[in-house]
Amino acid sequence: MTTLTETTRAGAKPRALIVTIYGLYAREVGGWIGVAALIRMMAALDVDESSVRSAISRLKRRELLAPRRVGGAAGYELSDQAREILDEGDRRIFGRQRASLSDGWLLAVFTIPEAERQKRHVLRSRLSWLGFGTATPGVWIAPRNLFDETEDVLRRSQLADYVHVFHADYLAFGDVAEHVPKWWDLDGLRALYGEFLDTFGPVLTRWRRRRTPDDAAAFADYARGLTAWRRLPFLDPGLPPELLPRDWPGVRAAELFEELRERLAEPAHRYASAVIAPQR
Template sequence: MTAERSGSVTDAEGTVLDDIDARPGSTASLLRTLIGLYLRPLGGWISAADLVALAGDLGIPTAQARTGITRLKQKGLLLAERRHAVGYRVNPDAVTMLERGDRRIFEMREMTDADSWCLISFSIPESARSIRHQLRRRLQFIGAGVVSPALWICPGHLQDEVVDIVTELDARAWVTLFRAGAPTTSRTLPEAASEWWDLDALRDEHLAFQRSLTALPDEPFAAYVRLIDSWRVLPYIDPGLPPSMLPADWPGGRSYAEFARLSTTLADAAWQHVRELTGAVTAEAARS
């Protein structure tokens, strides 16, 4: 999540740091999930002590939390800022990426047969192979499928994200986008989808997410943050293909339903815990 151009962030060496570049369940991923969920509602700033305390409620030891926070500051997600205490604020350059993550996590879309597709055709010279590598990497991270090495496909509603990626990589001279209807092939649509996307790997991700639900903590705050942390990769790598392109026993529907049910159940109690720990004053309380 670091100088940002319209939606992604780069580190000091110019490496693009994607929204999902940390392994779910790791200290880095849990801290990023925590920051993404709560720092903006808290006004964009949190004291170092409160951030470490919240990390502790997630089972992250103090020393490990401080090291993880330092690394996120180095990557540019956080900026050190002293107010009444030592603390951190969200880097304004990371806000667009966080907002994009909100849309993906909480507004995941499933396609219908009537929806359009976006085709991405590119021919990038060997002299710009690093850009070609980044383009393929980032298209994969938004759930695009590979029709051929230089022709990728994704849901039409993701076209704006593709445009952002191409712009950020300064690859517009080499990339052409097409809006298209349903693909026509000599194979069935499920067969084509299984070649363009790694559906076996996606199935494994859904099943792993569903297994993770059985290990959620009892405490609502820790359960909610770990729920979001386990879920947040799926809305990126799963394009939400229409049912006509998926096997009959596809597990995605159950994942979506369980995420919606649990997030609705846990969100308010988790936010209440954050408010109490940080002493945050809500708008409702300020008016009363």
């Protein structure tokens, strides 16, 4: 069974917030944001300048951001790798559909030589973030509708040569629903959804009651909410509803996020645009 680690449960770090900001606002203006604008937006998220610069350095080392000056202003632009990651994230966060039982399953079987065991760790990590669970130590399982994403990620990660992927149906024996908690860490995922509901339920309540618009506050709450939410579609395999426990919190959490998005995305965009535009 794939287990959700304590690292996954950690709160939003400055670099995760920066990735959210670039994902939401940088691509529509060519991928570049000035340092001064980024520091100002991060200040709205209660992150100080030294933490911003430290997080940028980490993103540079990971080759996700590259320095560039525009009109004399220092700033950072997205790398091609970062754009691919963000595009994949958009598909998972905003466009992913829940699987149907009639879709069937994917089985991923892999063998990696001991001399390349680091790739084994990377492959397992990629499969987990695609939504695969562990049927047995060498066989990973996911809903059939994840095939296109799986093929794309494994090819881009140069891991496709080590994996065989099969389309399968469950024929016998037993009830698939009984096996699902063995293949995926549903308890861990339930806890993460509960954490999201506990944190952002009160935020949504405040915005339902709010009468005076505040673009900066909308930006702060939306950026934090999206940063907390965007990991969840990468951990949730999108199983058919029939295989999930009753009162699955993922449904309520998704509805909460969508309402936050509907209420906050537009004013948050106005705030970010007003901060970014003078730098360009």
